[in-house]
Amino acid sequence: MKDVVDQLASEKSEHVEKLIEWLKIPSVSTDSSLKGEVRRAGQWIEEELSSAGFETRLDDTDGHPICLAQWTGAEGAPTLLIYGHYDVQPPEPLDLWRHGAFEPTLEGDDLVARGATDDKGQALALVRGVCGVLRSRGSLPINVKFVIEGEEEIGSPNLTGYLEAHKDELSADVALIADCSQFGPGMPAITVGLKGLVYLEIHLQGPNRDLHSGSFGGAVENPANALTRILGSLRDDKGHITIPGFYEKVRDLTEEERAAIRELNFDEEGFRTDLEVPMVHGEEGYSTLERKWARPTLDINGLLSGWTGEGAKTVLPAHASAKMSMRLVPDQDPDEIADLVVQHLKSICPETCSIDVHCHHGAKPVLVEQNSPWLDATSRAIEKGFGKAPVMIREGGSIPVVSDLKATLGMDTILLGLGLPDDNAHSPNEKFHLPDYQKGIETMAWLLDEMASV
The missing domain is CATH 3.30.70.360 (Alpha-Beta Plaits)
Incomplete structure (x- = not known):
């Protein structure tokens, strides 16, 4: 796989250009006046997958469409279902943006735009990694399916019914989502709990x-x-x-879980100063990370x-x-x-x-099974892609599809975080750190290789 990863590394400029192109589409799912733009964002990612060799379609729902893409030519190999979303949060308040929310702007190594990290940037990293392997090799070591929806930011009202209606077509061994954060700069992570x-x-x-x-x-x-x-x-x-x-x-945290959180050595003072608040605040008797993740x-x-x-x-x-x-x-x-x-x-x-x-x-809240060969394979891939083994963390956010995938399709989900805690998701000046975007693309290529051996 190293030859493919080297090829992906040589295509950094193209990866960024593609992301900028997608980010320019104002796919705000909650704004009915932008319904056409939301659809255009779905069509954009469908074309990206189709041009690489995936069998694709854009399925209509009662709301915004869902992009379904499949490559199933690896007979006898595992099947991975990758979920992402192409809709974004409203950009308001507009006066707090340094540039137009849908005018992607480079600020050093960061790309600033609505949807940069949530979730267009992270989703496209997975797409570019998989498509890079398919273009280079002409095949994939495992079977891969994509479900990329346009309603995550409004609660995915049509996704559960879609999963149920396409249960057989979407069958897979495990699901993968990149819509989370690393623990910090240079500290890659796998999220094992969501609120x-x-x-x-x-x-x-x-x-x-x-x-x-x-x-x-x-x-x-x-x-x-x-x-x-x-x-x-x-x-x-x-x-x-x-x-x-x-x-x-x-469910209260166990002493072992509290000890594991303490061992992460969270920089509470840095957290406070970044937010410019006089002091942290929350439920008495718990640390900041415990409040964020488990209360x-x-x-x-x-x-x-x-x-x-x-x-x-x-x-x-x-x-x-x-x-x-x-x-x-x-x-x-x-x-x-x-x-x-x-x-x-x-x-x-x-x-x-x-x-x-x-x-x-x-x-529903989610806890991921950590005794899993799929999680182990992801850990190995992250170590190759980022140069450092990931830590296991929880997140205060919610991703409703995780419980839907388990209840409807019976599969567990691996939660990969490519963003950073200060990426301003849902806030003005949302950003994505481009070196992590590139590492995510290369990690995805390694992950296909690692999962083929499970």
């Missing part, structure tokens, strides 16, 4: 219209006041979530009420709303937690307002 997710939208209605705060203040409930009281009551001053039953099924959280993601334009307007708003997410850990169930939280919110809403709670997407 689950519950996402809610809360609406409080007061009077039938906005009112003069002088004429009506004190006589009519202000829904903004009521909502802030409700939200403020959901956590105590020790960072503990106060919703009854919320922690009932939380459930509750966060307000957005608030809206009243007058938010320039200057003053003395208004008593008729309506107040909030968006709120909870990250879950084993063995919490997102449906159970959603029910608990909705009932609690309704029980503490004052009678002076009406409340409506809408549940958006959710995901």
Whole structure:
């Protein structure tokens, strides 16, 4: 495989040019006005795979399409299913970007653009690695299938049904996803745990219209006041979530797991200074990494009420709303937690307002089986590609497809991280470190070789 890796190393400029081309497409899945652009991003990656020799198609769903690509010419060899997504988060707030969000810009060794690391850059690294082997050799040492969707950032509403409908066609020995981070610069990692997710939208209605705060203040409930009281009551001053039953099924870290986290020597002061916060904060009794990786959280993601334009307007708003997410850990169930939280919110809403709670997407928490020949093969490939063996880490994020792949197709997933913790995923000035992009491409080539021997 070294000859192929050397060839991939000589094609660095082309790899970057291809990524820039894809990143220019504003494939924001939550923006209905960009539906055509989302589809164009799917067509782009389909063509990339087709031109390398994969059998491809773009399957329509009730939302955005899914790219399916297969090469199954390695009879008797293992089959790898690779998942990725071509949709991206909205770029707002636009004024905080140093350049246009969809105008990929090189800043030293970093490529800055929306989707650079989440997930176009990481997904394309896998595609370029596999396609490089196929172009050089004319065949692959194992069978490879790709499922690359356009709805991950909105909770993959059509993916579970798609997996079920194409169960036989998608059968494989193991799945691979690159949508995570390394532990730090020069510290490659395999993610062995992900948090689950519950996402809610809360609406409080007061009077039938906005009112003069002088004429009506004190006589009519202000829904903004009521909502802030409700939200403020959901956590105590020790960072503990106060919703009854919320922690009932939380699986506590073992002493061995806590010791393993301590051995990673996380730079908490560097973490704090990078974020420019006075001090770290979270649930009392746990370290920063334990809170990020293995303790459930509750966060307000957005608030809206009243007058938010320039200057003053003395208004008593008729309506107040909030968006709120909870990250879950084993063995919490997102449906159970959603029910608990909705009932609690309704029980503490004052009678002076009406409340409506809408549940958006959710995901189950995941722990990856570490005693696995596929994980061992990935570790060896990473060591060859990055020059250093990976560490095993958890992530605070959620990737709903991991549990779907297990439940629907019965396969485990390897979570490879090519990004860095400071890549600004979901934030302005998202970036991807191009040396890691190249290492990811070369690691993917090595991985095909390693998996062929399992």
